[in-house]
Amino acid sequence: MSTFGTIFRVSTFGESHCKGVGAIVDGVPPGLELTEADIQPQLTRRRPGQSTLTTPRNEADKVTILSGTEFGRTLGTPIGLFVPNEDQRPGDYKEMSAVPRPGHADYTYQLKYGTRASSGGGRSSARETIGRVAAGAIAEKWLFQTYGTRIVTWVNSVGSVGIPEDVVAEHGCGWTREEVDRLGALVLLRDPARFPIDLAALTGADAAPKAAELQRKADAEQAFLAAAEEDATPAYRDASGAIYTRSGALIASPPANVAGWATDDLVSLRCPHPPTACRMATLIRHVKAAKDSIGGTLTTMCTGVPPALGEPVFDRLEAKLAHAMLSLPATKGFEIGTGFRGTHMRGSAHNDAFTANSTPGGGKLTTKTNNAGGTLGGISVGTPIQFSVALKAVSTIGQAQSTSTFDGVDTVLEAKGRHDPCVLPRAPPLLEGMTALVLADAAMMQRTRLGGSNTIADPSLIVDEANGHADKKARAQ
Template sequence: MAGNNFGEVFRVTTWGESHGPAVGAVIDGAIPGIEISAADIQKELDRRRPGQNTVSTPREESDTVEILSGVFEGKTTGTPISLLIRNSDQHPADYDKLRDTPRPGHADFGYTEKYGIRDHRGGGRSSGRETAGRVAAGAVAKKILTEFGIDVVCHVTKIGSVWADTNVLSQLSFDEIKENIEKNPVRCADLNAAALMEKEVEEAKAAGDSVGGIVEGLIRGVPAGLGEPVFDKLDADLAKAIMSIGAVKGFEIGDGFAAAEFTGSVFNDAFEIKDGKIQTTTNHAGGILGGISTGNVIRFRAAIKPTPSVSISQKTVNSAEMKETEISISGRHDPVIAPRFVPVGEATAAIVVLDHLMRNQALHLSIQK
């Protein structure tokens, strides 16, 4: 199976299935000499971990990370870092009846058509459990980025019909957003909207249904000049990486689709000189122009679909008997994915930015030579 790795210089491969013995990641290209510990990685995995509250799946996984290689005496060695996260709370029997019955909204049908075989236990490789590996790898990327003054945060701006108040968000600093999202289970920086979002999730859960959402990502401290034209543009790689997360169905940079409503004279980010530096007066482009970072905060949004596993009866087929049937999905599932997407989105964005930062460093070294 191809397509399990990402990056050119800082390269990440994730592996494992939802109900297999373990999931994990291998990182190749990490800068040597960076202080990193299992506790640093565990902090991020705990943010993603299932079973934290009523708006996440009740599956109980400790998600305890084991560092198998690439770290010696608390520092990266520059050799591949192998990270292992064992699965401990598997209930594969919950999925036995789904062996020949593709679940609506899942990747079951596509995997069977492509490979002729699939792991039906919780979706196998297509399960959201894959993201544990990328969060572990992203924790390493985030730690390295802090050495360069770069920070990433994602926060929920919409769940179901409830939007965060843009006026409230605009008054919050980057650090205040990071602080607020850990104060509520839906990870919304607007605390009043968070309460309404939580109510909407609980209502959907009680009805045996689920809801979708929108998550915004902010990356500060990125220097101008990151990005590789034409096909490896920074925003193109961000889009690919974020869209590789299973629940994502939409992506935009800066003002995104709203740009279609502007005139050029309004949308363009005018340049000015402030404190001896060139910068823009606005940031409609979201910190990236021509695929290259401008030095502004990079801003993106991802649309997260409702959890496809719902207990409400849905139409499907039995592929072995070639008969139409109905299905009601049991087991343990998130009534909303967006809050748990937050650490996943941060990790994924960090991997992309670090890879481009390291590519840029290599370019500048070659120019100096």
């Protein structure tokens, strides 16, 4: 099905190479200030073509609100959202019309429906997630205005390269979204004395100069890939101006002319630890050169989540989050709190001890630690909700792969088209959007119990009231 949610409901539509994609969002309360400007930033963060390490498909992903608002405020009626597909190249997929891609949903879609979109994966394409991200931006705005909830996702690992655990622990509630984007952005450096690149020629109309400069750029990249891991040549510059090697080592005394080494290649990794981001960038560059792909993990942190969200027993909050995350393309794993690592801990170490809570809007208690990841018994505690999601390597790669046609004839497929060697840097808005949809729906479910109030009932008052009723019943008898 293409609908998600109970009260805050979202239905997405569109395929990778149709005229456009979008969503219908139902259950948004009336009176919420909402324009395209509230939604566009998240779509821009997930759009293709953000750097040389993502697919070169050029889509602006500009959203239009078709219905459900007037004079910049929601009406309480369904909100229609639409994003056109502008850079379509269905011809790139003609080799795959009779051959299912290994690791892709081509074969299972054909089995299920007896037909499938002939290009780009159709509904199984990541372009379907545009509707989720747009709807999630609406949910996120309502959550922040109502409860002060903030949701941030960062790239925690790519392949075997990950942020050290002590660095993550040091940041407690994680990083802000602005920090994730800023700290995870790198400028690629290149010694102009060895590889002088004429940027004007690259953007010019004349074919010969452009071809020559493209070859220079390719030669420079090949030289970078051929260098040893311990090469101390400046390779990256972070947002603060710090210079790093290919392996993420800080260069305390870079060359005096290093400012002139900056290229036009800005790599957005969305890993908020620059040394790790450098190592990730180097790994992805090797993977891209090999016409291959690689996966990794993302971590999401939600702060300002009110307690008492979640529906026992089957609709536990973490179960809904797992459902949401594993419904995203390429996801293969979900863990909350300490996750699988927590199985190595004893109960005496893993149990989160309660203590008095001084945070406004929460319950009377909080916990000293957060090994459970923000839920107990499937219900939010009021502490930050933290979980991680594993994304596999992208299925469509440029390497020749042994496979079979739909008719069962062995063949070799060498896919063409424009694909990410690593989709992780574009994935944070997807997780943030789906998280917002889950939390908004859960909050609205809880509000129905409280007569529409935004205030979470105090557990001690509920107990007192229950005891009071019991005493009255006893006296009546």
